[in-house]
Amino acid sequence: xxxxxxxxxxxxxxxxxxxxxxxxxxxxxxxxxxxxxxxxxxxxxxxxxxxxxxxxxxxxxxxxxxxxxxxxxxxxxxxxxxxxxxxxxxxxxxxxxxxxxxxxxxxxxxxxxxxxxxxxxxxxxxxxxxxxxxxxxxxxxxxxxxxxxxxxxxxxxxxxxxxxxxxxxxxxxxxxxxxxxxxxxxxxxxxxxxxxxxxxxxxxxxxxxxxxxxxxxxxxxxxxxxxxxxxxxxxxxxxxxxxxxxxxxxxxxxxxxxxxxxxxxxxxxxxxxxxxxxxxxxxxxxxx
Amino acid sequence: xxxxxxxxxxxxxxxxxxxxxxxxxxxxxxxxxxxxxxxxxxxxxxxxxxxxxxxxxxxxxxxxxxxxxxx
Numbered sequence: 001x002x003x004x005x006x007x008x009x010x011x012x013x014x015x016x017x018x019x020x021x022x023x024x025x026x027x028x029x030x031x032x033x034x035x036x037x038x039x040x041x042x043x044x045x046x047x048x049x050x051x052x053x054x055x056x057x058x059x060x061x062x063x064x065x066x067x068x069x070x071x072x073x074x075x076x077x078x079x080x081x082x083x084x085x086x087x088x089x090x091x092x093x094x095x096x097x098x099x100x101x102x103x104x105x106x107x108x109x110x111x112x113x114x115x116x117x118x119x120x121x122x123x124x125x126x127x128x129x130x131x132x133x134x135x136x137x138x139x140x141x142x143x144x145x146x147x148x149x150x151x152x153x154x155x156x157x158x159x160x161x162x163x164x165x166x167x168x169x170x171x172x173x174x175x176x177x178x179x180x181x182x183x184x185x186x187x188x189x190x191x192x193x194x195x196x197x198x199x200x201x202x203x204x205x206x207x208x209x210x211x212x213x214x215x216x217x218x219x220x221x222x223x224x225x226x227x228x229x230x231x232x233x234x235x236x237x238x239x240x241x242x243x244x245x246x247x248x249x250x251x252x253x254x255x256x257x258x259x260x261x262x263x264x265x266x267x268x269x270x271x272x273x274x275x276x277x278x279x280x281x282x283x284x285x286x287x288x
Numbered sequence: 289x290x291x292x293x294x295x296x297x298x299x300x301x302x303x304x305x306x307x308x309x310x311x312x313x314x315x316x317x318x319x320x321x322x323x324x325x326x327x328x329x330x331x332x333x334x335x336x337x338x339x340x341x342x343x344x345x346x347x348x349x350x351x352x353x354x355x356x357x358x359x
Contacts (some may be wrong), residue, residue: 133292145355145359148352148353148354148357148359149304156302175296175300177301183305185310188309189310189311189313189314192313194311194314194317194318195319197311198315
């Protein structure tokens with residue numbers, strides 16, 4: 001198919017297929033984002049009242065942090081409602097609230113993520129370039145190393161990018177979130193709930209961030225060198241399956257067409273596959 | 289507002305030390321309590337927790353890293 005089509009025909013065909021998936025209301029995003037937050041919040045009284053043992057609540061909290069990022073990511077791209085649409089408030093509400101277990105400000109996430117899309121794999125301008133690593137174990141190690149403050153800070157981190165695009169004003173959100181997060185941990189610790197705070201928030205947050213950086217950023221972009229539209233990410237078969245790898249087997253579909261809801265990217269991939277092959281995209285493993 | 293900004297910047301700057309004393313200190317103490325360690329090294333669990341947590345926080349502050357490796 002692709003070999004016989006011209007550049008213009010390929011582009012037209014790709015747009016036509018992508019558009020089919022772009023207008024669905026993704027009801028699963030608010031349900032997922034707000035439901036996940038409610039589950040995480042409910043862990044606290046359940047543990048404090050000795051209804052749920054901490055050793056069960058801890059892995060649930062880890063899953064909550066791992067799962068909190070994607071609904072916010074969908075909101076970043078206006079998947080629930082674009083600016084000016086009736087449900088825009090819901091879009092922004094999901095964005096802000098679903099990230100709470102991660103203690104990550106939505107506005108910072110939104111602005112830096114757009115820069116990632118504009119400059120994928122760029123050594124200076126892509127805020128996610130800090131996840132570039134030699135292999136999977138190095139990527140996990142790097143995730144922990146890169147979040148250390150360092151003497152001069154991580155130059156290529158969010159702060160650097162926000163200053164570069166003239167939006168250092170939103171760093172206030174980061175400061176407030178950090179102060180609130182730490183103040184909550186300190187208050188819990190000094191009222192006798194340090195272990196609960198560590199296992200419901202502090203440790204799950206670190207584990208969750210490593211997981212998100214691994215699957216959302218490192219795995220689909222590795223080795224994070226190429227910067228073309230069709231080769232800045234790859235399609236890959238994950239050993240842990242599509243759901244456990246955050247749906248990132250099809251991450252390039254998202255970069256090509258950011259308005260396609262995450263849960264529709266496998267379907268869109270299957271339909272777009274001949275075009276993607278003609279474009280010379282990277283495929284690793286037998287991805288269906 | 290400059291005073292608030294100054295306070296926030298200083299607090300965040302000193303956060304590793306604060307975190308070591310104010311979170312790791314009581315955390316280590318409560319872990320020792322959970323394991324039933326009474327007066328380890330002749331100290332109260334909170335005192336020992338604050339010594340270990342605080343020392344780690346001070347080290348993290350000057351080193352710029354909690355895990356020794358730096359970015």
